[in-house]
Amino acid sequence: MSTEAATKPAYSPGLAGVVAGETQICWVDPNAGLMYRGYDIHAMAQKANFEEVAYLLLNGELPDQQQLTHFTRQIAGERELPEQVFDMLRLLPKNMHPMDMLRTGVSMLAGFEPELNDHSHDANVRKAIRLIAKVSTLITDGWHIAHGQTPFPNDRDLTHAGNFLYKLTGSVPPDWQIRALDTIFILYADHEFNASTFAARVTASTLADMYAAVTSACGTLKGPLHGGANEESIYMLNEIKTPDRAEDWLKDRLAKKAKIMGFGHRVYKKGDSRVPVMREIARDFGKRTGNENWVPICEQLEQTMEREKGLCANVDLYAAPVFTMFGFDPALNTPIFAASRIAGWCAHVVEQHDHNRLIRPRSLYVGPPERPYPGTAK
Numbered sequence: 225m226s227t228e229a230a231t232k233p234a235y236s237p238g239l240a241g242v243v244a245g246e247t248q249i250c251w252v253d254p255n256a257g258l259m260y261r262g263y264d265i266h267a268m269a270q271k272a273n274f275e276e277v278a279y280l281l282l283n284g285e286l287p288d289q290q291q292l293t294h295f296t297r298q299i300a301g302e303r304e305l306p307e308q309v310f311d312m313l314r315l316l317p318k319n320m321h322p323m324d325m326l327r328t329g330v331s332m333l334a335g336f337e338p339e340l341n342d343h344s345h346d347a348n349v350r351k352a353i354r355l356i357a358k359v360s361t362l363i364t365d366g367w368h369i370a371h372g373q374t375p376f377p378n379d380r381d382l383t384h385a386g387n388f389l390y391k392l393t394g395s396v397p398p399d400w401q402i403r404a405l406d407t408i409f410i411l412y413a414d415h416e417f418n419a420s421t422f423a424a425r426v427t428a429s430t431l432a433d434m435y436a437a438v439t440s441a442c443g444t445l446k447g448p449l450h451g452g453a454n455e456e457s458i459y460m461l462n463e464i465k466t467p468d469r470a471e472d473w474l475k476d477r478l479a480k481k482a483k484i485m486g487f488g489h490r491v492y493k494k495g496d497s498r499v500p501v502m503r504e505i506a507r508d509f510g511k512r513t514g515n516e517n518w519v520p521i522c523e524q525l526e527q528t529m530e531r532e533k534g535l536c537a538n539v540d541l542y543a544a545p546v547f548t549m550f551g552f553d554p555a556l557n558t559p560i561f562a563a564s565r566i567a568g569w570c571a572h573v574v575e576q577h578d579h580n581r582l583i584r585p586r587s588l589y590v591g592p593p594e595r596p597y598p599g600t601a602k
């Protein structure tokens with residue numbers, strides 16, 4: 225590196241367009257494509273289940289039937305939380321946001337992790353399995369505890385998606401709902417160097433442990449410019465109410481220079497690869513449950529936003545009404561995202577620890593020039 229490049233590195237606000245590392249896990253194609261380990265997301269959304277995708281992200285290859293059965297059982301067998309974590313959840317303020325409960329819970333779980341400071345590949349994969357299972361339980365059981373209810377027991381015969389729905393609602397959902405959530409979990413599972421995954425990798429790059437990295441990721445996902453957008457989107461759609469109001473509502477907000485949740489993306493400029501699948505899930509859910517207003521509202525917003533600002537919808541616009549049709553409180557929207565993205569976060573921590581180099585960029589100093597310090601020496 226030349227002296228000039230070392231003392232005055234190129235600056236890109238928000239790290240836009242900066243390649244901050246290599247990964248074999250996921251490729252986001254700016255032209256509306258997404259691949260996990262070389263497999264197209266659309267094929268997996270149709271044919272895979274979440275466990276298969278989580279295995280692929282963590283291990284690099286798809287499992288055979290025996291490996292998949294074993295992996296599925298491993299996750300199902302790791303769902304229980306230590307009693308002390310339940311005690312802690314009961315102590316938290318009842319109005320605490322479920323993302324904050326999740327972040328706190330992951331942090332506490334570190335204390336019970338027998339392999340916490342073993343960053344070897346195999347130990348990290350074992351920790352990832354525990355985290356995938358336990359993050360789900362933290363969300364579902366934390367929710368019930370915050371509402372003064374007793375959590376439902378885990379059902380080992382149900383998949384990650386099936387058990388998650390059962391634990392939130394208390395009844396085994398119909399197969400089509402489990403399939404819908406499974407597909408959503410596949411769509412949300414990874415997205416290369418998005419903000420929360422990057423936060424996880426920065427933390428892991430100091431050789432901090434996987435729980436520390438996932439705690440950082442949970443804190444980062446909560447923000448409305450990232451995962452929190454799927455909660456904000458439903459407040460927006462509830463305010464709009466009907467498709468005929470969408471265009472005027474949006475134009476009014478744009479005139480006020482407001483940020484519209486569920487629109488725009490740092491990488492995708494020709495559409496979010498996940499939107500067509502999520503839109504169809506929303507349409508199907510609407511037909512089955514008599515909620516056929518949501519998709520036309522979103523489509524009207526999409527057309528207006530394209531015309532006015534040239535911006536496309538992102539996956540969170542359509543995820544928001546789907547979660548509402550499931551019957552979930554809006555505060556659960558971002559935790560549901562986390563119940564899936566935990567697989568991607570862990571895969572990236574494994575990869576970071578396997579090929580580690582400290583992530584430590586430079587800043588551009590724009591403060592006062594050097595000046596004399598006042599006063600006399602003590």
Ligand SMILES: CC(C)(COP(=O)(O)OP(=O)(O)OC[C@H]1O[C@@H](n2cnc3c(N)ncnc32)[C@H](O)[C@@H]1OP(=O)(O)O)[C@@H](O)C(=O)NCCC(=O)NCCS
Pocket residue numbers: 238448449450451453482483484485486487488489490491533535538539540
């Ligand atoms: C995702 C997001 C943070 C990306 O930000 P970014 O990469 O810095 O955005 P861009 O550089 O592409 O923005 C280009 C222009 O479009 C505007 N813009 C981008 N997203 C917008 C949105 N959702 N609503 C209104 N204007 C938006 C920007 O303000 C900017 O305008 P300007 O040139 O007049 O300053 C941004 O699009 C956003 O805040 N979206 C809403 C939150 C959201 O849905 N997040 C989930 C992402 S999956």
